[in-house]
Protein backbone atom coordinates (compact mmCIF):
# COMPACT_ATOMS: atom_id res chain seq x y z
CA UNK A 38 0.00 0.00 0.00
CA UNK A 39 1.47 3.39 -0.90
CA UNK A 40 1.50 5.59 2.15
CA UNK A 41 0.50 9.10 1.32
CA UNK A 42 0.22 11.62 4.05
CA UNK A 43 -0.88 15.22 3.79
CA UNK A 44 1.75 17.41 5.32
CA UNK A 45 0.35 20.85 5.86
CA UNK A 46 3.08 23.39 6.47
CA UNK A 47 1.64 26.08 8.70
CA UNK A 48 1.08 29.47 7.10
CA UNK A 49 3.50 32.01 8.42
CA UNK A 50 3.34 35.74 8.57
CA UNK A 51 5.41 38.61 9.90
CA UNK A 52 8.93 39.83 9.13
CA UNK A 53 8.37 39.25 5.41
CA UNK A 54 8.58 35.51 5.86
CA UNK A 55 7.01 33.54 3.02
CA UNK A 56 3.57 32.13 3.66
CA UNK A 57 4.14 28.67 2.42
CA UNK A 58 0.86 27.07 3.21
CA UNK A 59 -0.22 24.67 0.49
CA UNK A 60 -0.93 21.07 1.36
CA UNK A 61 2.19 19.16 0.36
CA UNK A 62 1.59 15.46 -0.11
CA UNK A 63 4.95 13.75 0.33
CA UNK A 64 5.11 10.24 -1.04
CA UNK A 65 7.21 8.04 1.26
CA UNK A 66 6.88 4.79 -0.73
CA UNK A 67 10.15 3.14 -1.91
CA UNK A 68 9.47 3.74 -5.62
CA UNK A 69 8.85 7.47 -5.15
CA UNK A 70 11.45 10.20 -5.69
CA UNK A 71 13.65 11.03 -2.68
CA UNK A 72 11.83 13.27 -0.22
CA UNK A 73 14.35 16.11 -0.59
CA UNK A 74 13.65 16.18 -4.37
CA UNK A 75 9.91 16.25 -3.76
CA UNK A 76 10.31 19.18 -1.35
CA UNK A 77 12.63 21.07 -3.72
CA UNK A 78 10.20 20.56 -6.61
CA UNK A 79 7.26 21.78 -4.55
CA UNK A 80 9.11 24.96 -3.61
CA UNK A 81 10.31 25.67 -7.16
CA UNK A 82 6.79 25.04 -8.49
CA UNK A 83 5.43 27.60 -6.04
CA UNK A 84 8.08 30.09 -7.17
CA UNK A 85 6.98 29.59 -10.79
CA UNK A 86 3.33 30.06 -9.84
CA UNK A 87 4.20 33.27 -8.02
CA UNK A 88 3.06 31.89 -4.65
CA UNK A 89 6.60 32.43 -3.34
CA UNK A 90 8.09 35.73 -4.51
CA UNK A 91 11.65 36.96 -5.01
CA UNK A 92 13.12 38.25 -1.75
CA UNK A 93 10.66 36.46 0.53
CA UNK A 94 12.18 34.59 3.48
CA UNK A 95 11.49 30.88 3.83
CA UNK A 96 10.72 29.47 7.27
CA UNK A 97 13.84 28.06 8.98
CA UNK A 98 14.92 24.51 8.19
CA UNK A 99 14.03 23.27 11.65
CA UNK A 100 10.47 24.47 11.53
CA UNK A 101 10.06 23.31 7.92
CA UNK A 102 11.30 19.87 8.94
CA UNK A 103 8.88 19.80 11.84
CA UNK A 104 5.92 20.93 9.74
CA UNK A 105 6.68 18.45 6.96
CA UNK A 106 7.38 15.60 9.38
CA UNK A 107 10.83 14.88 7.89
CA UNK A 108 14.40 14.93 9.19
CA UNK A 109 16.07 18.35 9.15
CA UNK A 110 18.85 16.94 6.90
CA UNK A 111 16.21 16.20 4.27
CA UNK A 112 15.11 19.84 4.29
CA UNK A 113 18.73 21.04 4.18
CA UNK A 114 19.38 18.81 1.18
CA UNK A 115 16.33 20.28 -0.58
CA UNK A 116 17.44 23.84 0.18
CA UNK A 117 21.00 23.10 -1.06
CA UNK A 118 19.56 21.74 -4.28
CA UNK A 119 17.40 24.83 -4.79
CA UNK A 120 20.34 27.11 -4.05
CA UNK A 121 22.40 25.25 -6.65
CA UNK A 122 19.61 25.75 -9.21
CA UNK A 123 19.46 29.48 -8.37
CA UNK A 124 16.01 29.51 -6.70
CA UNK A 125 17.34 30.40 -3.24
CA UNK A 126 19.96 32.62 -1.73
CA UNK A 127 21.31 32.24 1.77
CA UNK A 128 22.87 35.09 3.70
CA UNK A 129 24.17 34.47 7.21
CA UNK A 130 22.28 37.38 8.78
CA UNK A 131 19.05 37.12 6.80
CA UNK A 132 18.52 33.37 6.47
CA UNK A 133 17.23 31.66 3.35
CA UNK A 134 15.26 33.70 0.84
CA UNK A 135 13.80 33.28 -2.60
CA UNK A 136 16.41 34.50 -5.07
CA UNK A 137 16.05 37.97 -6.62
CA UNK A 138 17.56 36.57 -9.87
CA UNK A 139 15.40 33.56 -10.61
CA UNK A 140 16.43 30.92 -13.16
CA UNK A 141 12.83 30.89 -14.48
CA UNK A 142 10.31 33.58 -15.20
CA UNK A 143 7.34 33.35 -12.80
CA UNK A 144 4.04 33.18 -14.67
CA UNK A 145 2.53 36.61 -15.25
CA UNK A 146 -0.59 37.24 -13.14
CA UNK A 147 -2.72 37.44 -16.31
CA UNK A 148 -1.59 33.94 -17.35
CA UNK A 149 -2.15 32.57 -13.89
CA UNK A 150 -5.60 34.07 -13.76
CA UNK A 151 -6.67 33.02 -17.26
CA UNK A 152 -9.62 30.72 -17.11
CA UNK A 153 -12.15 32.08 -14.67
CA UNK A 154 -10.93 35.60 -15.40
CA UNK A 155 -12.47 35.42 -18.90
CA UNK A 156 -15.73 33.83 -17.84
CA UNK A 157 -18.85 35.86 -18.49
CA UNK A 158 -20.44 36.05 -15.04
CA UNK A 159 -23.76 37.56 -13.96
CA UNK A 160 -23.76 40.99 -12.37
CA UNK A 161 -22.73 40.84 -8.71
CA UNK A 162 -24.30 43.19 -6.15
CA UNK A 163 -22.68 46.59 -6.54
CA UNK A 164 -22.25 46.69 -2.82
CA UNK A 165 -20.11 44.98 -0.19
CA UNK A 166 -20.38 45.18 3.54
CA UNK A 167 -17.21 45.93 5.50
CA UNK A 168 -15.82 44.83 8.82
CA UNK A 169 -16.07 47.52 11.49
CA UNK A 170 -12.47 48.70 11.91
CA UNK A 171 -11.15 48.34 15.46
CA UNK A 172 -10.16 51.35 17.57
CA UNK A 173 -12.89 53.64 16.24
CA UNK A 174 -15.88 55.33 17.81
CA UNK A 175 -18.68 53.59 15.96
CA UNK A 176 -21.58 56.00 15.81
CA UNK A 177 -23.03 53.68 13.21
CA UNK A 178 -26.75 53.34 13.54
CA UNK A 179 -27.75 50.17 15.25
CA UNK A 180 -24.51 48.75 16.61
CA UNK A 181 -25.13 47.33 20.09
CA UNK A 182 -22.67 47.55 22.99
CA UNK A 183 -20.93 44.20 22.79
CA UNK A 184 -19.26 44.69 26.18
CA UNK A 185 -22.57 43.90 27.88
CA UNK A 186 -23.36 40.68 26.02
CA UNK A 187 -23.78 37.91 28.64
CA UNK A 188 -20.88 35.93 27.23
CA UNK A 189 -20.20 33.90 30.38
CA UNK A 190 -23.75 32.54 30.43
CA UNK A 191 -23.60 31.98 26.68
CA UNK A 192 -20.30 30.12 27.00
CA UNK A 193 -21.73 27.83 29.69
CA UNK A 194 -24.83 27.10 27.61
CA UNK A 195 -22.66 26.55 24.53
CA UNK A 196 -20.49 24.05 26.40
CA UNK A 197 -23.57 22.14 27.51
CA UNK A 198 -25.00 22.16 23.99
CA UNK A 199 -21.67 20.95 22.62
CA UNK A 200 -21.78 18.05 25.06
CA UNK A 201 -25.02 16.82 23.50
CA UNK A 202 -23.56 14.89 20.58
CA UNK A 203 -26.73 14.98 18.51
CA UNK A 204 -26.09 18.71 18.05
CA UNK A 205 -23.00 17.85 16.06
CA UNK A 206 -24.99 15.94 13.47
CA UNK A 207 -27.27 16.93 10.62
CA UNK A 208 -30.26 18.80 11.94
CA UNK A 209 -33.46 20.37 10.70
CA UNK A 210 -32.78 23.05 8.02
CA UNK A 211 -35.53 25.12 9.70
CA UNK A 212 -33.31 25.34 12.78
CA UNK A 213 -33.21 23.90 16.29
CA UNK A 214 -36.70 22.99 17.49
CA UNK A 215 -35.83 24.28 20.97
CA UNK A 216 -34.78 27.68 19.64
CA UNK A 217 -37.83 27.93 17.40
CA UNK A 218 -40.01 27.18 20.42
CA UNK A 219 -38.14 29.81 22.49
CA UNK A 220 -38.43 32.42 19.78
CA UNK A 221 -42.12 31.64 19.22
CA UNK A 222 -42.77 32.24 22.94
CA UNK A 223 -40.74 35.46 22.88
CA UNK A 224 -42.52 36.76 19.77
CA UNK A 225 -45.93 35.90 21.22
CA UNK A 226 -45.13 37.67 24.48
CA UNK A 227 -43.47 40.77 23.12
CA UNK A 228 -45.15 41.26 19.75
CA UNK A 229 -48.52 39.61 19.87
CA UNK A 230 -47.65 37.07 17.18
CA UNK A 231 -49.69 33.88 17.52
CA UNK A 232 -47.07 31.28 16.61
CA UNK A 233 -45.86 27.79 17.18
CA UNK A 234 -42.32 26.63 16.56
CA UNK A 235 -43.49 25.20 13.21
CA UNK A 236 -44.18 28.69 11.88
CA UNK A 237 -40.57 29.82 12.26
CA UNK A 238 -37.34 29.32 10.36
CA UNK A 239 -34.07 30.15 12.11
CA UNK A 240 -31.54 31.82 9.80
CA UNK A 241 -28.02 33.20 10.02
CA UNK A 242 -29.07 36.75 10.71
CA UNK A 243 -31.92 38.58 9.06
CA UNK A 244 -29.82 39.04 5.93
CA UNK A 245 -30.17 35.36 5.13
CA UNK A 246 -33.87 35.53 5.93
CA UNK A 247 -34.29 38.42 3.47
CA UNK A 248 -32.35 36.60 0.78
CA UNK A 249 -34.39 33.42 1.26
CA UNK A 250 -37.72 35.25 1.19
CA UNK A 251 -36.65 37.15 -1.89
CA UNK A 252 -35.64 34.04 -3.78
CA UNK A 253 -38.68 32.06 -2.72
CA UNK A 254 -41.09 34.86 -3.61
CA UNK A 255 -39.74 36.80 -6.57
CA UNK A 256 -39.27 36.15 -10.26
CA UNK A 257 -37.21 38.20 -12.71
CA UNK A 258 -39.14 41.31 -13.67
CA UNK A 259 -41.37 41.35 -10.59
CA UNK A 260 -41.91 44.84 -9.20
CA UNK A 261 -40.98 45.33 -5.55
CA UNK A 262 -41.60 48.60 -3.73
CA UNK A 263 -39.04 49.71 -1.15
CA UNK A 264 -38.64 52.69 1.15
CA UNK A 265 -36.94 55.53 -0.76
CA UNK A 266 -34.52 55.99 2.10
CA UNK A 267 -33.69 52.53 3.34
CA UNK A 268 -31.55 49.50 3.94
CA UNK A 269 -29.29 48.76 0.98
CA UNK A 270 -28.32 45.17 1.96
CA UNK A 271 -31.99 44.20 1.76
CA UNK A 272 -32.41 45.99 -1.60
CA UNK A 273 -29.46 44.08 -3.02
CA UNK A 274 -30.90 40.74 -1.87
CA UNK A 275 -34.21 41.61 -3.54
CA UNK A 276 -32.54 42.88 -6.69
CA UNK A 277 -30.42 39.73 -7.02
CA UNK A 278 -33.57 37.82 -8.01
CA UNK A 279 -33.98 40.01 -11.09
CA UNK A 280 -36.80 41.96 -9.49
CA UNK A 281 -37.24 45.62 -10.33
CA UNK A 282 -37.20 47.87 -7.27
CA UNK A 283 -39.28 51.03 -7.09
CA UNK A 284 -38.63 53.54 -4.28
CA UNK A 285 -41.57 55.04 -2.38
CA UNK A 286 -40.89 58.20 -0.35
CA UNK A 287 -40.85 58.25 3.45
CA UNK A 288 -41.62 61.15 5.78
CA UNK A 289 -41.72 61.69 9.53
CA UNK A 290 -44.55 59.13 9.80
CA UNK A 291 -42.74 56.45 7.82
CA UNK A 292 -43.65 55.13 4.38
CA UNK A 293 -46.02 57.38 2.44
CA UNK A 294 -48.75 54.82 1.90
CA UNK A 295 -50.74 57.14 -0.41
CA UNK A 296 -47.80 57.15 -2.78
CA UNK A 297 -47.66 53.35 -2.60
CA UNK A 298 -51.40 53.18 -3.38
CA UNK A 299 -50.83 55.30 -6.48
CA UNK A 300 -47.99 53.00 -7.54
CA UNK A 301 -50.12 49.88 -6.98
CA UNK A 302 -52.76 51.35 -9.33
CA UNK A 303 -50.18 51.77 -12.08
CA UNK A 304 -48.09 48.56 -11.88
CA UNK A 305 -48.66 45.01 -10.61
CA UNK A 306 -46.77 45.00 -7.31
CA UNK A 307 -45.40 41.70 -6.12
CA UNK A 308 -44.04 42.82 -2.75
CA UNK A 309 -43.17 45.72 -0.47
CA UNK A 310 -40.08 45.62 1.75
CA UNK A 311 -40.35 47.92 4.77
CA UNK A 312 -39.13 48.68 8.31
CA UNK A 313 -42.35 49.95 9.92
CA UNK A 314 -41.37 49.90 13.58
CA UNK A 315 -38.35 52.20 13.42
CA UNK A 316 -38.01 53.17 9.80
CA UNK A 317 -34.44 52.62 8.67
CA UNK A 318 -32.68 55.04 8.62
CA UNK A 319 -35.08 57.81 9.69
CA UNK A 320 -36.36 55.99 12.85
CA UNK A 321 -39.94 57.15 12.08
CA UNK A 322 -42.68 54.91 13.45
CA UNK A 323 -45.38 53.96 10.94
CA UNK A 324 -48.59 55.18 12.54
CA UNK A 325 -51.76 53.13 13.02
CA UNK A 326 -53.82 54.73 10.19
CA UNK A 327 -51.06 54.09 7.65
CA UNK A 328 -50.69 50.52 8.89
CA UNK A 329 -54.37 49.79 8.36
CA UNK A 330 -54.29 51.42 4.96
CA UNK A 331 -51.23 49.39 4.01
CA UNK A 332 -52.75 46.08 5.03
CA UNK A 333 -55.92 46.86 3.10
CA UNK A 334 -53.82 47.75 0.07
CA UNK A 335 -51.78 44.53 0.28
CA UNK A 336 -54.99 42.50 0.47
CA UNK A 337 -56.65 44.39 -2.36
CA UNK A 338 -53.68 44.14 -4.77
CA UNK A 339 -52.36 40.84 -3.41
CA UNK A 340 -48.79 41.83 -2.82
CA UNK A 341 -46.57 40.48 -0.06
CA UNK A 342 -45.33 42.58 2.83
CA UNK A 343 -41.74 41.82 3.80
CA UNK A 344 -41.55 43.28 7.29
CA UNK A 345 -38.05 43.80 8.71
CA UNK A 346 -38.43 44.27 12.46
CA UNK A 347 -34.74 44.54 13.28
CA UNK A 348 -34.79 46.35 16.63
CA UNK A 349 -38.23 45.82 18.05
CA UNK A 350 -37.05 45.45 21.66
CA UNK A 351 -35.57 48.91 21.95
CA UNK A 352 -38.58 51.19 22.15
CA UNK A 353 -38.67 53.85 24.85
CA UNK A 354 -41.85 55.87 24.47
CA UNK A 355 -44.89 53.82 25.40
CA UNK A 356 -45.39 50.26 24.27
CA UNK A 357 -43.85 49.00 21.05
CA UNK A 358 -46.30 48.99 18.15
CA UNK A 359 -47.38 45.48 17.18
CA UNK A 360 -45.91 44.29 13.89
CA UNK A 361 -47.97 44.15 10.70
CA UNK A 362 -47.51 40.37 10.99
CA UNK A 363 -49.64 40.38 14.15
CA UNK A 364 -52.55 41.97 12.27
CA UNK A 365 -52.26 40.34 8.87
CA UNK A 366 -50.13 37.17 9.17
CA UNK A 367 -51.42 35.87 5.86
CA UNK A 368 -49.88 38.81 3.96
CA UNK A 369 -46.57 39.15 5.77
CA UNK A 370 -43.13 37.55 5.68
CA UNK A 371 -41.81 38.68 9.03
CA UNK A 372 -38.05 38.96 9.53
CA UNK A 373 -36.19 39.51 12.80
CA UNK A 374 -32.73 39.22 14.27
CA UNK A 375 -30.72 38.84 17.46
CA UNK A 376 -28.05 41.17 16.02
CA UNK A 377 -29.31 44.13 18.05
CA UNK A 378 -30.63 42.21 21.04
CA UNK A 379 -27.33 40.38 21.54
CA UNK A 380 -24.62 40.65 18.89
CA UNK A 381 -24.40 40.71 15.08
CA UNK A 382 -21.48 38.27 15.08
CA UNK A 383 -23.72 35.49 16.35
CA UNK A 384 -25.55 35.55 13.01
CA UNK A 385 -28.92 34.52 14.37
CA UNK A 386 -32.15 35.68 12.84
CA UNK A 387 -35.52 34.25 11.96
CA UNK A 388 -38.41 34.52 9.64
CA UNK A 389 -42.08 33.76 9.89
CA UNK A 390 -44.04 33.17 6.72
CA UNK A 391 -47.27 31.44 5.82
CA UNK A 392 -46.99 28.04 4.13
CA UNK A 393 -46.37 27.10 1.34
CA UNK A 394 -43.96 30.07 1.16
CA UNK A 395 -42.32 28.85 4.36
CA UNK A 396 -41.81 25.36 2.90
CA UNK A 397 -40.20 26.86 -0.22
CA UNK A 398 -37.93 28.91 2.01
CA UNK A 399 -36.82 25.84 3.99
CA UNK A 400 -36.14 23.95 0.76
CA UNK A 401 -33.97 26.82 -0.46
CA UNK A 402 -32.16 27.05 2.83
CA UNK A 403 -31.34 23.33 2.54
CA UNK A 404 -29.31 23.94 -0.61
CA UNK A 405 -27.62 27.12 0.59
CA UNK A 406 -25.97 25.94 3.79
CA UNK A 407 -28.00 22.93 4.86
CA UNK A 408 -28.57 24.17 8.40
CA UNK A 409 -27.34 26.73 10.88
CA UNK A 410 -24.99 26.38 13.81
CA UNK A 411 -27.03 23.89 15.81
CA UNK A 412 -24.83 24.08 18.91
CA UNK A 413 -25.17 27.87 19.05
CA UNK A 414 -28.90 27.66 18.37
CA UNK A 415 -29.38 25.22 21.25
CA UNK A 416 -27.28 27.40 23.54
CA UNK A 417 -29.43 30.41 22.68
CA UNK A 418 -32.57 28.36 23.29
CA UNK A 419 -31.31 27.77 26.82
CA UNK A 420 -30.62 31.47 27.40
CA UNK A 421 -34.12 32.34 26.15
CA UNK A 422 -35.67 29.68 28.33
CA UNK A 423 -33.83 30.82 31.45
CA UNK A 424 -34.89 34.43 30.93
CA UNK A 425 -31.27 35.56 30.34
CA UNK A 426 -32.16 37.22 27.03
CA UNK A 427 -35.18 39.00 28.51
CA UNK A 428 -33.06 40.32 31.40
CA UNK A 429 -30.37 41.47 28.98
CA UNK A 430 -32.96 43.29 26.86
CA UNK A 431 -34.36 45.02 29.91
CA UNK A 432 -30.90 46.14 31.03
CA UNK A 433 -29.89 47.33 27.58
CA UNK A 434 -33.16 49.14 26.96
CA UNK A 435 -32.54 51.26 30.04
CA UNK A 436 -28.95 51.87 29.05
CA UNK A 437 -29.73 52.78 25.43
CA UNK A 438 -32.48 55.14 26.53
CA UNK A 439 -30.04 56.96 28.82
CA UNK A 440 -27.50 57.12 26.02
CA UNK A 441 -30.12 58.48 23.64
CA UNK A 442 -30.98 61.24 26.09
CA UNK A 443 -27.32 62.04 26.65
CA UNK A 444 -26.64 62.16 22.91
CA UNK A 445 -29.66 64.37 22.24
CA UNK A 446 -28.57 66.85 24.90
CA UNK A 447 -24.94 66.94 23.78
CA UNK A 448 -25.75 67.30 20.09
CA UNK A 449 -28.10 70.19 20.81
CA UNK A 450 -25.55 71.88 23.03
CA UNK A 451 -22.64 71.53 20.62
CA UNK A 452 -24.19 71.68 17.17
CA UNK A 453 -27.22 73.90 17.75
CA UNK A 454 -28.82 74.81 14.42
CA UNK A 455 -26.41 72.68 12.38
CA UNK A 456 -28.24 69.50 13.37
CA UNK A 457 -32.00 69.23 13.69
CA UNK A 458 -33.81 66.05 14.59
CA UNK A 459 -36.81 64.61 16.35
CA UNK A 460 -35.90 62.55 19.37
CA UNK A 461 -36.24 58.93 18.22
CA UNK A 462 -38.91 56.95 20.07
CA UNK A 463 -36.80 53.84 19.81
CA UNK A 464 -33.78 52.18 18.25
CA UNK A 465 -30.11 52.92 18.73
CA UNK A 466 -29.59 55.84 16.39
CA UNK A 467 -30.94 59.25 15.52
CA UNK A 468 -31.45 60.82 12.15
CA UNK A 469 -30.36 64.41 11.95
CA UNK A 470 -30.82 66.97 9.18
CA UNK A 471 -27.59 68.86 8.57
CA UNK A 472 -27.51 72.57 7.72
CA UNK A 473 -24.59 74.49 6.27
CA UNK A 474 -22.07 71.62 6.17
CA UNK A 475 -21.27 69.15 3.39
CA UNK A 476 -22.21 65.86 5.10
CA UNK A 477 -20.06 63.62 2.95
CA UNK A 478 -16.96 65.67 3.67
CA UNK A 479 -17.91 65.90 7.33
CA UNK A 480 -18.24 62.11 7.59
CA UNK A 481 -14.85 61.71 5.90
CA UNK A 482 -13.17 64.21 8.21
CA UNK A 483 -14.75 62.41 11.19
CA UNK A 484 -13.48 59.03 9.95
CA UNK A 485 -9.96 60.40 9.76
CA UNK A 486 -10.38 61.20 13.48
CA UNK A 487 -11.60 57.64 14.05
CA UNK A 488 -15.27 58.51 14.44
CA UNK A 489 -17.55 56.59 12.11
CA UNK A 490 -20.85 58.21 11.11
CA UNK A 491 -23.15 57.54 8.18
CA UNK A 492 -24.09 60.31 5.73
CA UNK A 493 -27.50 60.33 4.02
CA UNK A 494 -26.09 59.14 0.70
CA UNK A 495 -25.63 55.62 2.13
CA UNK A 496 -29.37 55.23 2.48
CA UNK A 497 -30.69 56.97 -0.62
CA UNK A 498 -32.04 54.80 -3.38
CA UNK A 499 -30.30 56.82 -6.10
CA UNK A 500 -27.04 57.04 -4.09
CA UNK A 501 -27.20 60.82 -4.30
CA UNK A 502 -26.12 62.93 -1.33
CA UNK A 503 -28.78 63.78 1.26
CA UNK A 504 -28.23 66.40 3.99
CA UNK A 505 -28.60 63.92 6.85
CA UNK A 506 -26.42 62.05 9.31
CA UNK A 507 -27.39 58.85 11.09
CA UNK A 508 -25.79 58.87 14.50
CA UNK A 509 -25.77 55.72 16.61
CA UNK A 510 -25.58 55.92 20.38
CA UNK A 511 -25.76 52.22 21.29
CA UNK A 512 -22.17 51.05 21.16
CA UNK A 513 -20.56 53.55 23.54
CA UNK A 514 -20.96 54.78 27.09
CA UNK A 515 -21.48 58.44 27.92
CA UNK A 516 -17.80 59.30 28.36
CA UNK A 517 -17.02 57.78 24.98
CA UNK A 518 -20.00 59.46 23.35
CA UNK A 519 -18.85 62.82 24.70
CA UNK A 520 -15.38 62.27 23.25
CA UNK A 521 -16.77 61.11 19.90
CA UNK A 522 -19.05 64.15 19.69
CA UNK A 523 -16.11 66.46 20.48
CA UNK A 524 -14.12 64.84 17.66
CA UNK A 525 -17.11 65.20 15.36
CA UNK A 526 -17.12 68.89 16.20
CA UNK A 527 -13.39 69.16 15.47
CA UNK A 528 -14.03 67.45 12.14
CA UNK A 529 -16.72 70.01 11.30
CA UNK A 530 -14.39 72.91 12.04
CA UNK A 531 -11.63 71.35 9.94
CA UNK A 532 -13.69 71.64 6.74
Ligand SMILES: Cc1ncc(COP(=O)(O)O)c(C=O)c1O
Nearest residue numbers: 179242243244268317347374376
Ligand atom coordinates in the same frame (compact mmCIF):
# COMPACT_ATOMS: atom_id res chain seq x y z
C1 LIG B 1 -32.82 47.47 8.61
C2 LIG B 1 -31.96 46.38 9.16
N1 LIG B 1 -32.34 45.12 9.02
C3 LIG B 1 -31.60 44.10 9.51
C4 LIG B 1 -30.44 44.34 10.19
C5 LIG B 1 -29.68 43.21 10.84
O1 LIG B 1 -29.05 42.43 9.97
P1 LIG B 1 -28.52 41.00 10.42
O2 LIG B 1 -29.58 40.33 11.20
O3 LIG B 1 -28.26 40.32 9.12
O4 LIG B 1 -27.29 41.23 11.24
C6 LIG B 1 -29.98 45.63 10.32
C7 LIG B 1 -28.68 45.88 10.97
O5 LIG B 1 -28.04 46.87 10.81
C8 LIG B 1 -30.77 46.66 9.82
O6 LIG B 1 -30.38 47.93 10.00
